[in-house]
Amino acid sequence: MLRLDCRFFLIALAAACSTPPPPTAADPLAAARCKQLVERALADNQAITLLGGLLQAAPKRLSGSPGSDAAVQWSLATMRAMGLVNVRAEPCLVPQWVRGEERAELLGQTAQPLRITALGGSIGTPDGGLEAEVVEVRSFEQLRELGEKARGKIVFFNRPMPRALRSVGQAYGEAVPQRSNGAIEAGKVGALAALVRSVTTAIDGNPHTGAMHYDDAVAKVPAAAIATADAEQLAKALQRGPVRMKLVLGCTQGPDVAGANAVGELAGSVTPERIVVVGGHLDAWDLGDGAHDDGAGCIHALEAVRLLQACGIRPRCTIRVVLFANEENGLRGARAYADTHRDELGKHVAALESDSGGFAPLGLTTSLRDEAAAAMQQKLLPLQDANAGTFLTGAGGCGADIGPLHNAGVACFGLLVNSQRYFDHHHTAIDTLAMVNERELALGAAVVAYTLSVLADG
Numbered sequence: 186m187l188r189l190d191c192r193f194f195l196i197a198l199a200a201a202c203s204t205p206p207p208p209t210a211a212d213p214l215a216a217a218r219c220k221q222l223v224e225r226a227l228a229d230n231q232a233i234t235l236l237g238g239l240l241q242a243a244p245k246r247l248s249g250s251p252g253s254d255a256a257v258q259w260s261l262a263t264m265r266a267m268g269l270v271n272v273r274a275e276p277c278l279v280p281q282w283v284r285g286e287e288r289a290e291l292l293g294q295t296a297q298p299l300r301i302t303a304l305g306g307s308i309g310t311p312d313g314g315l316e317a318e319v320v321e322v323r324s325f326e327q328l329r330e331l332g333e334k335a336r337g338k339i340v341f342f343n344r345p346m347p348r349a350l351r352s353v354g355q356a357y358g359e360a361v362p363q364r365s366n367g368a369i370e371a372g373k374v375g376a377l378a379a380l381v382r383s384v385t386t387a388i389d390g391n392p393h394t395g396a397m398h399y400d401d402a403v404a405k406v407p408a409a410a411i412a413t414a415d416a417e418q419l420a421k422a423l424q425r426g427p428v429r430m431k432l433v434l435g436c437t438q439g440p441d442v443a444g445a446n447a448v449g450e451l452a453g454s455v456t457p458e459r460i461v462v463v464g465g466h467l468d469a470w471d472l473g474d475g476a477h478d479d480g481a482g483c484i485h486a487l488e489a490v491r492l493l494q495a496c497g498i499r500p501r502c503t504i505r506v507v508l509f510a511n512e513e514n515g516l517r518g519a520r521a522y523a524d525t526h527r528d529e530l531g532k533h534v535a536a537l538e539s540d541s542g543g544f545a546p547l548g549l550t551t552s553l554r555d556e557a558a559a560a561m562q563q564k565l566l567p568l569q570d571a572n573a574g575t576f577l578t579g580a581g582g583c584g585a586d587i588g589p590l591h592n593a594g595v596a597c598f599g600l601l602v603n604s605q606r607y608f609d610h611h612h613t614a615i616d617t618l619a620m621v622n623e624r625e626l627a628l629g630a631a632v633v634a635y636t637l638s639v640l641a642d643g
């Protein structure tokens with residue numbers, strides 16, 4: 186199945202379970218190296234400056250937009266300025282979806298505007314928009330039971346993201362199918378459109394966009410997300426009686442256009458042909474600036490490599506920074522990387538992705554299991570001093586962009602952060618620099634740097 190956003194990583198994370206035997210004490214030299222990286226990251230405080238630079242150069246960088254080119258150019262210039270080698274753009278084709286006008290309002294006695302946004306990849310409404318009665322459901326099963334009663338209507342998928350789960354990734358995974366597949370299910374029953382409650386536990390006025398799918402065998406209908414506060418109001422209005430809505434979506438899908446992964450390397454000091462990949466995704470949804478998703482992950486990779494150099498640490502293997510194109514709505518960059526480097530995947534020692542936001546690091550996830558995981562956990566023990574000693578094994582690809590590398594047998598790692606606030610602003614207009622704490626971001630970069638020093642010394 187296509188992995189179109191971060192949720193699959195988070196689901197895998199929630200499923201991670203095996204626990205290696207308790208480790209022994211950390212190696213003193215390794216502990217000193219980790220401490221040096223953490224203190225340097227906090228003292229220099231470069232991560233937030235780098236993130237500000239990316240967001241200033243390319244605040245809007247959805248695949249296929251002018252901002253995505255600007256983001257690649259900023260990344261290449263930044264890599265060159267920090268002394269990386271083999272800096273280049275590796276091309277790939279990316280989809281070009283453009284949002285356009287979007288608005289919705291309740292008609293009749295309850296007339297009021299609603300805060301909505303098109304889901305990524307949605308078709309537009311007919312010229313002038315569409316008007317229809319709204320029907321509310323909380324599950325696909327409920328929609329199927331409605332059957333013909335939903336024909337010609339706007340289906341309002343109002344299942345809340347569950348609050349009780351401690352893992353927000355798991356909670357997201359439970360609610361997000363109505364966003365991913367709601368338009369397909371609405372199309373199956375002859376509805377005119379899908380309106381999906383935003384996938385967040387926050388009750389506010391920010392609609393959350395995100396990827397959605399169509400099935401070529403089912404009539405395509407437009408799909409939008411509604412802010413949770415407005416979803417609550419709409420549900421109350423429906424309790425009082427029938428509700429009609431006008432929906433206008435001007436989004437369009439153009440032909441594929443040129444995009445690129447931004448790549449640069451810190452050459453290995455002993456075995457430069459052996460490679461450790463580190464990265465995040467450079468594209469972001471267009472409503473906000475993608476500060477957490479995934480500007481932070483890109484900066485974790487760049488700042489980690491800067492920290493290694495600043496601390497005089499020369500790993501034996503090459504560390505290759507890859508800032509991937511088109512994670513949010515296609516994964517074309519991830520596939521292009523795996524294709525382009527097919528012949529050298531056997532020389533990939535490991536891959537690490539950060540795509541859970543720039544929050545305080547907790548540790549790592551890994552695809553490793555059993556003895557290999559236990560051996561790695563021993564090497565990562567110094568991270569405990571940074572409160573980042575959690576090590577979740579058997580976690581699959583650990584990041585959507587490195588999923589193809591995981592499938593090719595490369596050991597994968599993901600930066601694990603405290604994500605409790607992640608879905609407050611995920612894919613919204615408020616995913617901005619102001620939401621990122623500079624110390625938390627710097628600590629994440631230090632944890633990535635230390636982990637790279639371990640992975641690239643193998």
Ligand SMILES: [Zn+2]
Binds near residue numbers: 190191479512540
């Ligand atoms: Zn992401």
